[in-house]
Amino acid sequence: MAKEQEHQLIGEYPSLPKQKRALQKRLALLESGRTLFIEKGWEQTNAKEIAAHAHVATGTFYRYFKDKRQLLMSIIEDYVDKIIPPELNWTNNDPISYIAQQLETHDCHFQQLGLQKLFPELLKDQQINEIIKENQTRIHKKIMQKLETAKEQGLSWTDLDSSITAWSIMSLSASIIEINQYQPNKTNYVELAKIICRLIFPPEVLEKLIESNSTSQHTS
Amino acid sequence: MAKEQEHQLIGEYPSLPKQKRALQKRLALLESGRTLFIEKGWEQTNAKEIAAHAHVATGTFYRYFKDKRQLLMSIIEDYVDKIIPPELNWTNNDPISYIAQQLETHDCHFQQLGLQKLFPELLKDQQINEIIKENQTRIHKKIMQKLETAKEQGLSWTDLDSSITAWSIMSLSASIIEINQYQPNKTNYVELAKIICRLIFPPEVLEKLIESNSTSQHTS
Amino acid sequence: MAKEQEHQLIGEYPSLPKQKRALQKRLALLESGRTLFIEKGWEQTNAKEIAAHAHVATGTFYRYFKDKRQLLMSIIEDYVDKIIPPELNWTNNDPISYIAQQLETHDCHFQQLGLQKLFPELLKDQQINEIIKENQTRIHKKIMQKLETAKEQGLSWTDLDSSITAWSIMSLSASIIEINQYQPNKTNYVELAKIICRLIFPPEVLEKLIESNSTSQHTS
Amino acid sequence: MAKEQEHQLIGEYPSLPKQKRALQKRLALLESGRTLFIEKGWEQTNAKEIAAHAHVATGTFYRYFKDKRQLLMSIIEDYVDKIIPPELNWTNNDPISYIAQQLETHDCHFQQLGLQKLFPELLKDQQINEIIKENQTRIHKKIMQKLETAKEQGLSWTDLDSSITAWSIMSLSASIIEINQYQPNKTNYVELAKIICRLIFPPEVLEKLIESNSTSQHTS
DNA sequence: AATGAATGAGACTTCATTCAT
DNA sequence: AATGAATGAAGTCTCATTCAT
Numbered sequence: 001m002a003k004e005q006e007h008q009l010i011g012e013y014p015s016l017p018k019q020k021r022a023l024q025k026r027l028a029l030l031e032s033g034r035t036l037f038i039e040k041g042w043e044q045t046n047a048k049e050i051a052a053h054a055h056v057a058t059g060t061f062y063r064y065f066k067d068k069r070q071l072l073m074s075i076i077e078d079y080v081d082k083i084i085p086p087e088l089n090w091t092n093n094d095p096i097s098y099i100a101q102q103l104e105t106h107d108c109h110f111q112q113l114g115l116q117k118l119f120p121e122l123l124k125d126q127q128i129n130e131i132i133k134e135n136q137t138r139i140h141k142k143i144m145q146k147l148e149t150a151k152e153q154g155l156s157w158t159d160l161d162s163s164i165t166a167w168s169i170m171s172l173s174a175s176i177i178e179i180n181q182y183q184p185n186k187t188n189y190v191e192l193a194k195i196i197c198r199l200i201f202p203p204e205v206l207e208k209l210i211e212s213n214s215t216s217q218h219t220s
Numbered sequence: 221m222a223k224e225q226e227h228q229l230i231g232e233y234p235s236l237p238k239q240k241r242a243l244q245k246r247l248a249l250l251e252s253g254r255t256l257f258i259e260k261g262w263e264q265t266n267a268k269e270i271a272a273h274a275h276v277a278t279g280t281f282y283r284y285f286k287d288k289r290q291l292l293m294s295i296i297e298d299y300v301d302k303i304i305p306p307e308l309n310w311t312n313n314d315p316i317s318y319i320a321q322q323l324e325t326h327d328c329h330f331q332q333l334g335l336q337k338l339f340p341e342l343l344k345d346q347q348i349n350e351i352i353k354e355n356q357t358r359i360h361k362k363i364m365q366k367l368e369t370a371k372e373q374g375l376s377w378t379d380l381d382s383s384i385t386a387w388s389i390m391s392l393s394a395s396i397i398e399i400n401q402y403q404p405n406k407t408n409y410v411e412l413a414k415i416i417c418r419l420i421f422p423p424e425v426l427e428k429l430i431e432s433n434s435t436s437q438h439t440s
Numbered sequence: 441m442a443k444e445q446e447h448q449l450i451g452e453y454p455s456l457p458k459q460k461r462a463l464q465k466r467l468a469l470l471e472s473g474r475t476l477f478i479e480k481g482w483e484q485t486n487a488k489e490i491a492a493h494a495h496v497a498t499g500t501f502y503r504y505f506k507d508k509r510q511l512l513m514s515i516i517e518d519y520v521d522k523i524i525p526p527e528l529n530w531t532n533n534d535p536i537s538y539i540a541q542q543l544e545t546h547d548c549h550f551q552q553l554g555l556q557k558l559f560p561e562l563l564k565d566q567q568i569n570e571i572i573k574e575n576q577t578r579i580h581k582k583i584m585q586k587l588e589t590a591k592e593q594g595l596s597w598t599d600l601d602s603s604i605t606a607w608s609i610m611s612l613s614a615s616i617i618e619i620n621q622y623q624p625n626k627t628n629y630v631e632l633a634k635i636i637c638r639l640i641f642p643p644e645v646l647e648k649l650i651e652s653n654s655t656s657q658h659t660s
Numbered sequence: 661m662a663k664e665q666e667h668q669l670i671g672e673y674p675s676l677p678k679q680k681r682a683l684q685k686r687l688a689l690l691e692s693g694r695t696l697f698i699e700k701g702w703e704q705t706n707a708k709e710i711a712a713h714a715h716v717a718t719g720t721f722y723r724y725f726k727d728k729r730q731l732l733m734s735i736i737e738d739y740v741d742k743i744i745p746p747e748l749n750w751t752n753n754d755p756i757s758y759i760a761q762q763l764e765t766h767d768c769h770f771q772q773l774g775l776q777k778l779f780p781e782l783l784k785d786q787q788i789n790e791i792i793k794e795n796q797t798r799i800h801k802k803i804m805q806k807l808e809t810a811k812e813q814g815l816s817w818t819d820l821d822s823s824i825t826a827w828s829i830m831s832l833s834a835s836i837i838e839i840n841q842y843q844p845n846k847t848n849y850v851e852l853a854k855i856i857c858r859l860i861f862p863p864e865v866l867e868k869l870i871e872s873n874s875t876s877q878h879t880s
Numbered sequence: 881a882a883t884g885a886a887t888g889a890g891a892c893t894t895c896a897t898t899c900a901t
Numbered sequence: 902a903a904t905g906a907a908t909g910a911a912g913t914c915t916c917a918t919t920c921a922t
Contacts, residue, residue, distance in 0.1 A: 021922095022885065043263070046912060057887040062914060124261070137402065160418065164411040167399045168392055175391035182357065183383060191384040195419060198380065242902080266895055268905095277904040282897070461901095462906065481784065483703070486891060497908040502893065577842065600858065604851040607839045608832055615831035622797065623823060631824040638820065639855060682881080706916055708884095717883040722918070 026064045028054040033071045042072070042121040069125065076122060079109075094210050095201065100193035103176045107189070140166050147200065155209075156200050165199055172196050246284045248274040253291045262292065262341040289345065296342060314430050315421065320413035323396045327409070360386050367420065375429075376420050385419055392416050466504045468494040473511045477558055482512070516562060534650050535641065540633035543616045547629070580606050587640065595649075596640050605639055612636050686724045688714040693731045702732070702781040729785065736782060739769070754870050755861065760853035763836045767849070770837055800826050807860065815869075816860050825859055832856050 032054035036045040047068055051061040065071040122128045143166040150156040157165075176192055197206055252274035256265040267288055271281045285291040342348050363386040370376040377385075392412060399408055417426055472494035476485040487508055491501040505511040562568045583606040590596040597605075616632055637646055692714035696705040707728055711721045725731040782788050803826040810816040817825075832852060839848055857866055 025885085047914080048912080058913095059888065059915075060886055063885070067913075133402075140402070157418070159423075160415060161407075161411040163403060164399065164408060165415060167395060167402070168412065168415050171391055171395035171398070172388055175387060178391070179384065179387045182353075182360070182387070187381075188384060191381040192388065195380060195385060195388050198377070198419060199415060203379075239902095245903095267897080268895075271905095278896095278906090279898080279904055280902080283902070288896070465906085487893085488891085498892095499894080499909065500907055503906070507892075573842075580842070597858070599863075600855060601847075601851040603843060604839065604848060605855060607835060607842070608852065608855050611831055611835035611838070612828055615827060618831070619824065619827045622793075622800070622827070627821075628824060631821040632828065635820060635825060635828050635859060638817070639858060643819070685882095707918080708916075711884095718885090718917095719883055719919080720881080723881070728917070 022064075025054070025056055025060060029056065029061060029064055029071065030075055033068075034075050037072065037075075037118055037121075042068075042118065072118070072121065073125065073128060076118075076128065095197050095206065096190065096193045096210065098193075099196055100189040103173060103192060104189045106173065107176050107180060136170070140170060143169055150200065155205050157202060160199070168199055169196055172199075242284075245274070245276055245280065249276065249281060249284055249291065250295055254295050257292065257295070257338055257341075262338065292338070292341065293345065293348065296338070296348065315417050315426065316410065316413045316430065318413075319416055320409040323393060323409045323412060326393065327396050327400060356390070360390060363389055370420065375425050377422060380419070388419055389416055392419075465494070465496055465500060469496065469501060469504055469511065470515055473508075474515050477512065477515075482508075482558065512558070512562070513568065516558075516568065535637050535646065536630065536633045536650065538633075539636055540629040543613060543629045543632060546613065547616050547620060576610070580610060583609055590640065595645050597642060600639070608639055609636055612639075682724075685714070685716055685720065689716065689721060689724055689731065690735055694735050697732065697735070697778055697781075702778065732778070732781065733785065733788065736778070736788065755857050755866065756850065756853045756870065758853075759856055760849040763833060763852060764849045766833065767836050767840060796830065800830060803829055810860065815865050817862060820859070828859055829856055832859075 029050060033045075033050045036050055036053055045068075047061050048058050050068070050071065051058045061071075065074065122132075140163075144162050147156060147162040147165055151158060151162065172192060172195060176188065179188055179192065201209065249270060253265075253270045256270055256273060259265075267281050268278050270288075270291070271278045281291075285294065343352075360383075364382050367376060367382040367385055371378060371382065392415065396408065396412055399412065421429065469490060473485075473490045476490055476493055485508075487501045488498050490508075490511065491498045501511075505514065562572075580603075584602050587596060587602040587605055591598060591602065612632060612635065616628065619628055619632065641649065689710060693705075693710045696710055696713060699705075707721050708718050710728075710731070711718045721731075725734065783792075800823075804822050807816060807822040807825055811818060811822065832855060836848065836852055839852065861869065
């Protein structure tokens with residue numbers, strides 16, 4: 001803001017189109033909201049503070065957001081996919097390292113957003129709840145289909161229910177965040193990946209998969 | 221007030237009711253609080269309503285509870301162990317049916333309490349959070365020890381990290397509630413139990429365990 | 441309850457029973473509201489001020505009144521009959537002095553209430569508007585009936601429409617307030633009464649009425 | 661702003677628009693304001709809406725009007741004479757039909773403006789109040805003078821106070837609007853005119869006046 | 881001149897908690 | 902102990918008006 005104003009006085013306006021500047025204020029509010037929600041908690045943060053922290057007037061807050069909740073909604077809108085366990089895709093890869101990497105990415109995103117503390121609050125919102133549920137269902141379906149395919153190809157366990165296995169995989173994926181809180185360790189990703197793989201592949205199959213993928217990578 | 225508090229431990233009730241009627245009022249308030257919190261949500265319920273619903277005066281509320289939060293704390297105090305994933309003990313049992321039954325019990329308790337809706341609120345409370353964390357850690361330790369023992373006895377997988385496996389088991393146990401919400405089914409308990417067992421025992425071990433236990437049960 | 445409480449403590453409290461005290465607060469708020477509305481105007485007065493002026497907390501205001509408007513409603517509720525033109529009854533009286541006296545009473549009430557300034561505001565309220573309209577219609581009906589009777593008895597003009605005359609009488613009655621503002625004078629009441637009488641009685645009839653009433657009063 | 665105001669008379673427009681387009685905007689705002697005030701009420705209408713309805717920006721509103729109130733003032737400025745009871749002039753006419761026609765004209769104007777709903781608001785404005793009062797006084801004076809003249813010529817009642825009669829006539833004239841609301845009827849104008857005439861002329865005088873005027877009209 | 885985003889004072893209201901009875 | 906009226910801080914949100922472009 002300081003920079004901008006320097007240019008204004010001199011007369012060479014950066015001349016950001018109105019919409020863009022407005023967009024910036026909106027973003028400032030979003031960021032300010034996210035920061036404060038994480039820092040002080042949802043209930044402990046009020047619209048006035050969010051506005052002040054974003055260096056705008058209270059009224060401006062209400063130009064862009066109906067209320068505090070809508071701000072929260074907007075904050076997570078773009079990140080819905082990141083607060084949802086990753087869609088694990090193990091085909092054509094070394095499953096363990098692939099999954100481990102996915103877990104790490106998911107965990108990083110989540111941590112970066114600092115949304116852990118907001119998560120409970122999010123769940124209260126029916127709309128958000130629905131979005132999350134839909135995504136969960138969608139992902140569950142994809143994972144299940146892959147499990148079925150794998151089963152048909154004789155790659156996976158035959159005695160486990162695909163649907164429950166899919167939910168389990170999702171649950172385990174999500175748990176990486178909690179595990180890292182209790183017991184932070186770089187190897188958690190790999191270890192959890194191994195566990196997830198155990199739910200999918202019998203050990204001998206997994207070995208072959210790793211082998212073949214590492215070979216193909218070698219050749220390629 | 222200062223005086224009174226000197227005589228009290230923090231978190232204790234403003235006055236320990238010794239008479240029956242008083243105890244009844246306290247219980248009425250607890251029940252009233254639980255009902256309303258579940259029905260309308262924590263924030264949407266106020267002290268006046270809780271008191272009214274319990275057929276006492278607003279002021280009486282504060283004779284039994286320091287504030288609204290303490291009421292919530294008291295509500296869950298007795299149930300902390302029930303909102304925590306069960307401590308799975310598979311020794312000397314058919315692991316699958318034993319775990320399945322544990323899952324069912326846990327799920328039932330949880331559902332009955334209707335605490336799902338309060339859970340997010342609970343997590344905000346540092347004190348409760350700590351209690352939960354402690355319990356989690358304690359349970360994790362126990363499970364891990366059993367896993368280690370099992371490993372030593374050659375009963376369990378040797379390539380999985382015991383600690384992460386223990387967390388995974390806990391995570392899966394807790395996920396039964398969510399799974400039942402997405403896909404209600406009586407067999408979920410058994411299917412999830414199978415999955416948990418897969419993380420512990422190689423299939424051939426599990427078979428033997430089941431066999432021996434059913435035999436031992438026959439003989440006994 | 442009031443009695444009981446007097447005996448509880450030494451008994452020398454002003455010890456107004458709860459209800460009574462509450463009622464007093466309510467009255468204080470009503471009076472405070474009336475005063476401030478008249479003094480500063482409706483829009484310029486807010487709930488906080490009304491409460492402060494009545495020496496109660498803001499919240500107390502909202503225990504007794506839903507909002508500012510409801511306070512206003514309550515203020516005038518009891519006075520609705522006083523802000524409505526008087527119901528003129530001239531039978532068996534010296535019409536002029538009777539009407540003059542009625543006008544004076546009405547004017548005094550109105551002035552005392554200081555409601556002139558609030559009147560415009562009152563009219564905005566639909567509910568109040570309806571009450572006023574109903575009363576107006578009721579009074580109009582009564583006056584008209586009397587006019588009809590008088591006409592039948594040959595006491596009143598025969599060429600004037602009773603309904604319009606009734607409205608005119610009401611309008612003139614109400615106008616005393618305005619007239620007194622423009623041109624304050626003790627004789628206004630009598631002069632306006634004369635004018636109203638002119639709309640009802642031909643001069644010769646009026647004379648006889650006055651005469652006979654004054655005679656009957658002498659004899660009685 | 662300070663500078664600008666120095667060059668302006670209080671109550672004058674921030675800038676006197678000299679160009680056609682500007683004038684049009686001003687008119688659009690006036691019309692927009694009038695419409696919305698009537699439709700939604702004074703308090704319920706805000707500057708933003710008025711501007712939007714006139715297809716100009718919010719800021720433009722304040723180029724033409726100091727504030728919302730000034731807009732209202734400007735709206736009625738041209739119509740002040742129309743919200744004031746008509747100046748009844750009965751000389752050289754059939755008084756009844758003349759007055760009836762005046763009443764109708766007044767009523768029509770008033771209705772057309774839709775100012776009934778704004779009236780209460782107008783009265784709050786001191787400036788407007790004064791204008792109205794001045795006009796009322798002026799009209800009252802004129803009517804009274806005519807009454808005095810009539811009295812001298814032996815045309816009117818001798819026992820009625822001219823001043824009060826004048827106020828009464830004004831009050832009755834104004835009441836046509838209310839009467840029409842309660843009891844809409846085309847003949848109201850004539851009937852009320854008759855009543856007003858009764859306050860001025862004794863029946864026999866009125867008859868003669870009507871006769872002579874109709875004759876004179878015939879001859880002319 | 882015109883624009884419309886920005887401002888911020890302040891209105892209204894709720895409710896956890898206290899206190900007089 | 903019990904009562905419920907009273908408190909008043911704190912929150913949400915509006916809108917007349919200003920201001921940068």
